[in-house]
Amino acid sequence: MSPAWQNLRADFPILDQQVNGQPLVYLDNAATAQKPQCVIDALTQFYRRDNANVHRGIHALSMRATFAYEAARERAARFFNAAEPGEIVFTSGTTDSINLVASAWGDANLRAGDVILLTEMEHHSNLVPWQLLARRTGAQLRYLPVVAGDSGLLDLAQLDRVLKPDVKLFAFTHVSNTLGVINPAADLCAAARKVGAVSVVDAAQSAGHLPLDVRALGCDFLAASAHKMCGPTGIGVLYGRRELLAAMPPYRGGGSMISNVEYFESQWAPAPQKFEAGTPNIADAIAFGRALDYLDDLGREAIARHDEQLATLAYARLQAEVPGIRLLGPARHRSGVVSFDLKGVHAHDVVTMADQEGVALRGGHHCNQPLMRKLGLSSTSRASFYFYNTEAEIDRLVATLQKIQRFFAG
Amino acid sequence: MSPAWQNLRADFPILDQQVNGQPLVYLDNAATAQKPQCVIDALTQFYRRDNANVHRGIHALSMRATFAYEAARERAARFFNAAEPGEIVFTSGTTDSINLVASAWGDANLRAGDVILLTEMEHHSNLVPWQLLARRTGAQLRYLPVVAGDSGLLDLAQLDRVLKPDVKLFAFTHVSNTLGVINPAADLCAAARKVGAVSVVDAAQSAGHLPLDVRALGCDFLAASAHKMCGPTGIGVLYGRRELLAAMPPYRGGGSMISNVEYFESQWAPAPQKFEAGTPNIADAIAFGRALDYLDDLGREAIARHDEQLATLAYARLQAEVPGIRLLGPARHRSGVVSFDLKGVHAHDVVTMADQEGVALRGGHHCNQPLMRKLGLSSTSRASFYFYNTEAEIDRLVATLQKIQRFFAG
Amino acid sequence: MHDLTDLYQSVILDHNRRPRNYSVLPTANRVGSGNNPMCGDQITVYVRLEGDRIADLSFQGSGCAISQASASLMTVHLKGKTIAEAEAIYADVHRLVTTGQVDDDNLSDLAALAGVHQFPARIKCATLGWHAALNAAKGDPQPVTTEKPGD
Amino acid sequence: MHDLTDLYQSVILDHNRRPRNYSVLPTANRVGSGNNPMCGDQITVYVRLEGDRIADLSFQGSGCAISQASASLMTVHLKGKTIAEAEAIYADVHRLVTTGQVDDDNLSDLAALAGVHQFPARIKCATLGWHAALNAAKGDPQPVTTEKPGD
Numbered sequence A, B: 001m002s003p004a005w006q007n008l009r010a011d012f013p014i015l016d017q018q019v020n021g022q023p024l025v026y027l028d029n030a031a032t033a034q035k036p037q038c039v040i041d042a043l044t045q046f047y048r049r050d051n052a053n054v055h056r057g058i059h060a061l062s063m064r065a066t067f068a069y070e071a072a073r074e075r076a077a078r079f080f081n082a083a084e085p086g087e088i089v090f091t092s093g094t095t096d097s098i099n100l101v102a103s104a105w106g107d108a109n110l111r112a113g114d115v116i117l118l119t120e121m122e123h124h125s126n127l128v129p130w131q132l133l134a135r136r137t138g139a140q141l142r143y144l145p146v147v148a149g150d151s152g153l154l155d156l157a158q159l160d161r162v163l164k165p166d167v168k169l170f171a172f173t174h175v176s177n178t179l180g181v182i183n184p185a186a187d188l189c190a191a192a193r194k195v196g197a198v199s200v201v202d203a204a205q206s207a208g209h210l211p212l213d214v215r216a217l218g219c220d221f222l223a224a225s226a227h228k229m230c231g232p233t234g235i236g237v238l239y240g241r242r243e244l245l246a247a248m249p250p251y252r253g254g255g256s257m258i259s260n261v262e263y264f265e266s267q268w269a270p271a272p273q274k275f276e277a278g279t280p281n282i283a284d285a286i287a288f289g290r291a292l293d294y295l296d297d298l299g300r301e302a303i304a305r306h307d308e309q310l311a312t313l314a315y316a317r318l319q320a321e322v323p324g325i326r327l328l329g330p331a332r333h334r335s336g337v338v339s340f341d342l343k344g345v346h347a348h349d350v351v352t353m354a355d356q357e358g359v360a361l362r363g364g365h366h367c368n369q370p371l372m373r374k375l376g377l378s379s380t381s382r383a384s385f386y387f388y389n390t391e392a393e394i395d396r397l398v399a400t401l402q403k404i405q406r407f408f409a410g
Numbered sequence C, D: 001m002h003d004l005t006d007l008y009q010s011v012i013l014d015h016n017r018r019p020r021n022y023s024v025l026p027t028a029n030r031v032g033s034g035n036n037p038m039c040g041d042q043i044t045v046y047v048r049l050e051g052d053r054i055a056d057l058s059f060q061g062s063g064c065a066i067s068q069a070s071a072s073l074m075t076v077h078l079k080g081k082t083i084a085e086a087e088a089i090y091a092d093v094h095r096l097v098t099t100g101q102v103d104d105d106n107l108s109d110l111a112a113l114a115g116v117h118q119f120p121a122r123i124k125c126a127t128l129g130w131h132a133a134l135n136a137a138k139g140d141p142q143p144v145t146t147e148k149p150g151d
């Protein structure tokens, strides 16, 4: 790893702390990423200099806030290579974005008998909204399976069997938050288009990690969360193809999403305003824009390479040096997420013990209960890497798991 | 005004700046309030020390984040005097809170022929969600009128006529963002309860300004935005009575709002988690808690007195010193919002010109189009005060409006 | 600090006080409307199109001095022009209100709109009537709304 | 830094490795279940209630060492107790796992749970089985879920 990456750690003040007497090793990046000082500064500066409500304001602060907010939208459009800023809707995160599609597109376009296709590895946030939509409309859910075994790959041989013309919408995750699998998103979107289905890409785990271009993917909708991309909590985006957003009814009602309101009826503003009712999360949108600058300065290809290098190394070392460990997901060509089951030690005990060594892991079902059940597990431990993690931290991880194993073996 | 209030200005770094060569006079508080340094620091400290995802985490950072997030919920419960923290749902703001009620409570409880009662002074955010709900369910909207003239008071003599047993829900604003009127919220809630209607209080303009106690009000739901209460953008609360929240279906689907997920069906977590799908706006919720401390340290009675004093003075001086001005709302017993129409000068021109003098006003329909039409106006200019505003700033306002009038008179 | 008279030049104040062609045009064969939902500016433009020529036009509406004066100036300048000529004039006006730069010395009193570029929140006010008129002339049935980012 | 053996005392490790009364109780007349949806801990408790006395009880489930050991200890300590006695014991245990303080010197090996209070995220694990058992004994048909703030 080039020393330049090591130097990045200085941009992240939170990494420089001791936890339980040990230097923090933060390996919970799939849950949320840390924030560089420049993103924190963007928040501080907004509140210290420019804070005002947007859109309806003419005074100086309000203009600054409006221009900065809309510049963040343009920044996000560039980041995802949308055709225009109007294809970017600010939401409160991936979950909100997916619910927006389920509610605004889904209720208007689905009826009894239609099929919503998902995969067996979806996060609850890309699963429960479709269950609720299916219940409201009478549409049915269908699943593209994961292959048997622990590689976690989608069973693409079954795609033609499940993706038939009765499928009106195909929603799938780009990168699994439990398995570390990277799905062939462009191929899946193309397959969806071939049967006339709308495609929804859950990019929560990919947007800050891989090069991502909505036009190259060919997706209709794409959802992401700023907090997993070095941005603040409470903000995210929905990308939607212009024609689809234009035809959709609103999501929530309120200020700023209207063109005309009367006591008994109203007309809507064009997208994206139509989907942004009320005062938006102005400060966090602006700070999110700054996070996108930061990521693009590093280069997303470079981040992806770094993530994969660390994850592949961690996978190989855990496999070799921790007896009885069960690793999920592929050994290579993977994202930074490495989930595992340590024989005889429950994930909670692993995480509590690792925390005593300053190593931050996550344990549980990772919002992936049905997949866990299919794998015969109730929970796993998970180490997830980002660009500020180092090989030395993998040493700490391996040593910690070995220590835990020794302790439990008594 | 006691000098202690003057000293407060030092807590708000944004106030200490020049706009167009003049010291900023920020009179756009009804749109959004400014943030004291302690709230900004709460954000910075969270991201520099404690940032992690909540609920599912066991490691040190995640525990700190979870406890701080839940402490913010407890803080909000205390602020509003809810019976328990579980009655506080974090949302992205007032608009989101009202949409939550319209969608989760409304769809489950309303049917064709039922009546939703509103008042003629509602903000679009407390109007459009009910229009959408009415369209979905076949329920009807009905309005409690505002009395003729410019006092802006609700016509309470008509309450019995419109609040009949066919009314299933009565939603009204506590304080008007256009008129500065303070409505008798406790009486309206009691009247709603008498006919068996659920009451929804839009507290966007009151929560940071008046003493507020949901049990004293006797409301079923109450909605507020942090950004109007010295807190950050992107976070707000819905208070809901425990029994109502418990009986409601979820709002959005996703992580953290479930108790069990299978591929084809799921069970929900208890409230408030049931309504908080996905990663919440952790940092802003925590900073919001700090803002509530700040407001309670000042004392809400004292803030309300200060707001009213300034607004009453501004109203009287504008009336006396600016010929031809048309002032909306009552002369006394009012909130800090003072809307007016300057004869012969459009509100946008007023606001642009005032901005040249460093005075930040808002001009437009204030998300209140139907009320504007009823008043025979397309827009007004609005000065809105908060506790950091001073009498000297009223001097600047009056002088600026006089100057604008002279300019336009040619 | 900008000088207020940069924005509110005497031409603007005059057209605001006494808007030209402020009426319903009885012979109109095209109507366009525009509104700025953020502020409540509202304009209706009436056009009599003969072939591809704007034989006559008028407007009515309510809004700030900038939107009313700009619409009034617009009626004066577009009367008698072909659609192509009208578009060329609007291209100049758009450049003027967004950058303050004048390309065309023939803009005459339209140059009074140059100050708008220093007030970005007001650019929409200045272009509202022009959008509505061109849409009407070109037969685009969509009402103009300015509530678009980057517009 | 806490010592790991504060939390994972040998009593805990032993009860986790060899849980007592880990079975379905054929003579049970009450069943209670609890789950911690955040982590996937899952416990079912079988109770034979005779009058107001817990004549016998057993459990099954899956979860972390703390939840399994605490449930195992619970079965040992509640067997033969009246509901009132069981509630009193649980009150002590609750105080123990939330504060680390022992009121009652009779807690014997339950004192091994004292370390839990230093690990607030794990308190729910330690109380899950107890909640389920008391709910079953008191006939509360609601499954226990720990997903409540402040629980």
Ligand SMILES: Cc1ncc(COP(=O)(O)O)c(C=O)c1O
Binding pocket: A255, A277, A278, A279, A280, B030, B031, B093, B094, B095, B096, B123, B125, B126, B173, B175, B176, B177, B202, B204, B205, B225, B367
């Ligand atoms: C009375 C009233 N209700 C609702 C709202 C909407 O609040 P928000 O935009 O924060 O969702 C506002 C704020 O503009 C308001 O003044």
Ligand SMILES: Cc1ncc(COP(=O)(O)O)c(C=O)c1O
Binding pocket: A030, A031, A093, A094, A095, A096, A123, A125, A126, A173, A175, A176, A177, A202, A204, A205, A225, A367, B255, B277, B278, B279, B280
């Ligand atoms: C694959 C995937 N989808 C969706 C989500 C939900 O994102 P958020 O909680 O930010 O809404 C997550 C994050 O936990 C995720 O990993």
